[in-house]
Amino acid sequence: MAMLLFLLFSLKLIPISVLSQSIRNITIGSSLSAGTNNNSWMSSPNGDFAFGFIKLEQEDTNDFLLSIWYAKIPDKTIVWYANTDTPASNGSILELTSDGLVLTDPSGEQLWKTEGLDGRVSRVILNDSGNFVLMDDNFANVWETFDNPTDTLLPTQISRRESLSFFFKMMVILSMYSVNLPSGYVNDNYYSSGTFDSNASSSGTQLVFDMYGGMYILRENNEKFNLSEEIRVSTTQYYLRETLNFDGVFTLYQHPKNSNSSDGWSIVWSIPDNICTYSVHNADFVQGCAEDELSNNNTDIYDFEVLIDIDWPFSDYVLQKPFTEENCRQSCMEDCMCSVAIFRFGDSCWKKKMPLSNGRVDPGLNGSKVFMKVRKYNSSLLPPPTIVIKNRRSTLILVGSVLFGSSAFINLVLIGLICLSTSYVFVYKKKLRRVNQRDYAVETNLRCFAYEELEETTNGFDKELGRGGFGVVYEGVINIGSTTRVAVKKLNNFLLQEVEKEFKNELNVIGLTHHKNLVHVIGFCEAESERLLVFEYMSNGTLASLLFNGEKPCWKLRRQIAFGIAKGLLYLHEECTTQIIHCDIKPQNILLDDYYNARISDFGLSKLLNMNQSKTNTVIRGTKGYVAPEWFKNMPITSKVDVYSYGVLLLEIISCRRNVEVELENEEKAILTDWAYDCYKDGNLDALVENDKEALEDMKNFVKLVIIGIWCVQEDPNIRPTIRKVTQMLEGVVEVQVPPCPSPITIQYSLY
Known part of the structure; x- marks a missing residue:
């Protein structure tokens, strides 16, 4: 013993x-x-x-x-x-x-x-x-x-938010993004786990690599969100490691413990599963995904046109610094994604990719050089010559000489071919006229879908995401290098003329825009009486569903959404080549992407203005409760109508209640804009958020947002701030002053 x-x-x-x-x-x-x-x-x-x-x-x-x-x-x-x-x-x-x-x-x-x-x-x-x-x-x-950690995680390794390495960004999501060296400029993330949750108890706290090869995010409520496949690898037989490779792919490898071979590492799983589909949005990862024209000597194909003080502000994807002018030219020439490079400040090279948008002359660039990549003349790249029939007389002479110099059989064959060719030309010209008649004032980077293709994409239009006055939105799935969810808006066809106007208006407006707070359009369909638009899918639905369906989202998220909407409107009002008034800002038209970023949608009611215009007269547009008073007074309509709608929306975001609730027992609370001003005037802002602890703990910003909302809903559009001023107040650049009473007759307008 x-x-x-x-x-x-x-x-x-x-x-x-x-x-x-x-x-x-x-x-x-x-x-x-x-x-x-x-x-x-x-x-x-x-x-x-x-x-x-x-x-x-x-x-x-x-x-x-x-x-x-x-x-x-x-x-x-x-x-x-x-x-x-x-x-x-x-x-x-x-x-x-x-x-x-x-x-x-x-x-x-x-x-x-x-x-x-x-x-x-x-x-x-x-x-x-x-x-x-x-x-x-x-x-x-x-x-x-x-x-x-550096570029590798090992089994049983747990990484917390504050301890993750440079290639991860872990707040309540897991993201991977590339960093341009030596500048440190961070590109948009090319992969995200999509685990954002406005509920704090569901927020991610740890990234865990378990001993069997599984990887998951552990949330505060101990819920696991799996990032990998459901697998179990024997750690007694294999070494395991998860490594972020040079091409941006995060991969789990295994190696037999009883093998002495240095080639024994094999892949178990990886994210993203296809990096080529992500390189469309992030040009750093082009190895194995590059365009066919990328060659060792691009100078044989391309040259640069040099411009001065021109910029496309929203097309940057790489900042290289410190760089010389020659380094900048060479880097763009060797990069198949690079369409333009701008050399500024003597050491900074900004590379830009297609689609180039919102181009402008900017004297503030102080003599910066723009290198625009253009194709050299090269006969081997030209299309084959086209035979042109100059006029009817010469054609008849040519045909007659051929007919009389050939046998009867050949003549018949030739006549048949001529008839077919002629009919083809007429059909082609007819189609060409139809295409030319379309009012596409957009950059032609939109995909044209066949109706049957979208019908199949949406499984016969069976899953409805939402509907409005002009159409219904359906969920679909398309393949653009990878399987991608989309939203297909099918416009109503009961009034073809109005639908046609709506379709062309929306297509023109969205095709001209490019901003992170606007919904991106992928393509369109115009088939007989059917008009459809295809948008990127917004996984977290509408702002209305977030605000009005139960538990309040966290205060920080609501502030973030309010900022995003303001920035999107600033882009529409002041930063587009063509000024755009949306005319229907409301929670149902604000969509939320994977990270709950606000994205303005539904430009169907937009009113386009040329840059030298500041106002227009039109019939009433918009949704009751969000419509500015000037619509009812036969006054000129300016971008201030969107500011009014934004003010109503901002107060809804603050209070998490709808702007009009006539069923309330207390009639004083029925109209949100009036009640909000009463709460502010009486020093009773607690009632506005119903003891929202997070909002009240951030009292300084809470009060500031209420005041901004009151400024925005002023009846007199001349008192209302511009959206730029609103944005500056939100950011703290401009001091927020005490607002006047919006109007004693706001109620009758708000109830429209």
Whole structure:
């Protein structure tokens, strides 16, 4: 019995003994020199991982990387590194101090160190999971590589919001985006988990890589949101690692533990599943996805037209800095995505891709150079010559000479061919006239769909997303390199003339716009009496459904949405080549994308103004409760009508109630705009949000938004601010003044 107890006790001591051996010589003051015979400072107890210096593979360098790697695989696959920006030269020293790890070059210059440990470090360990940990006297972790990841995650690694590496952005979603070096300019994310939730209890807190190869976001309510496929890989048979590769694909790899081959890594799953479909929106990832014309010598195909002080403000996708003018030209020439490069400030190169929109002359650019890529003349790229029949007389002479010089059979064949050709020409010309008659004042980057294609896309128009006065919106799925959800708006055809006007108006307006707070149109269909528009799908529905269907969304999100709508309207009113008045701003026309960004939709009621126009007269447009008083007074209509509607909408966002609720027992609350002013005047703003704790804790911004809303709903449009002034007040650039009473007769207008 004593022997059995001794054996059991001995077995329990084995891991501790092995652990002691692995850290035996690593005490405060210990050091390791790069380039010595043994560049490994320590190994994990099971021998799977090693920590130390790895020599970089470039033949012309003698530099080293402080790393953790798989020790039993011949190619020493790296899973963590410290000093990628400042490689350590031969003779550099790594030292363990009470402040942590310090890496210096042979001259004593510091290359890298662990930050914020303030003398708390007393020991170090590399555990079997590959986590390198610094501990204090009480064996508590004070720093670890699992909390400071680079491009690889290992099984059991948990990454919190504040500890994720540069390629992740973890708030309540997981995003991947590219960063332009050396400028640090961040592109739009090319992948997102779509896990945003306005409910704080559902917000993501941790990114977890479990021991079986699964990856998920853990929310505050302990709910798991899986990012990977449902899999279970045996960790007794395979090494596992998740790595963000150079092409932007995040991939789970496995490697047999009993294999000595360095080629043993195989893919289990990856996100995104097809990076080529994402490179359409992010031009950094073009390897394997590039256009066919990308060649080693693009100067044979393209040249640059040089312009001065021209800009397309919303087409940037890369900032390269510091760059010379020649670097800028060359970079754009070698990039198949680059249509224009703008060289500014003597060292900044902004690359822009199609579609170029909102182009303008801007003297404020102070002589910046624009390099516009244009195709050189090249006969091999020209289409084949077209035979043109100049006139009827010469045609008859040609036909007669052929007929009389040929046999009867050939004559018949020729006559038949001529008849077919003639009918084809007439049909073609007819179609061409129909196309030319269409009022497409848009850049032709919209896809033209066949009606049958959209019918199939929507499964026979079976899933309705919403409807309005001019049509019904259906959900559909199309394939544009990958399966993509879309919203198909089918316009009513009971009044073809009105539908035609609506269709062309909406197509023209949306085709001319490009802004992150506007819904993007993908294409259209014009088939006999049917008119349809295809939009990007907005996964989180309308603002109305968010505000009025139960629990209030968080205050921060509501503020974010209010800002987004204002910026979208500013673009429509002042930043488009053609000024646009929307005329129907309301919660049902504000859609929410994957990240709950506000996107203005439904331009069917928009009124287009030329840049030299500021007002127009028209029949009443809009929705009751949101219509500005000037519509009823036969007054000129300006962009201030949208400001009025925005003010009503802003008060709805603040209070999470509809602007008109006539069923309320308290009639004083029936009209939101009047009640909001009464609450403000009487110092009773708590009632407006019904004790919304988050809003009341942010009292300064809460009061400011209410005041801005009251300014926007002034009956006199001359008192109302412009949307630019509204945006400046929201951003705190312009001081918000005390508003006057909107109007004693606002009620009769609001109830329209």
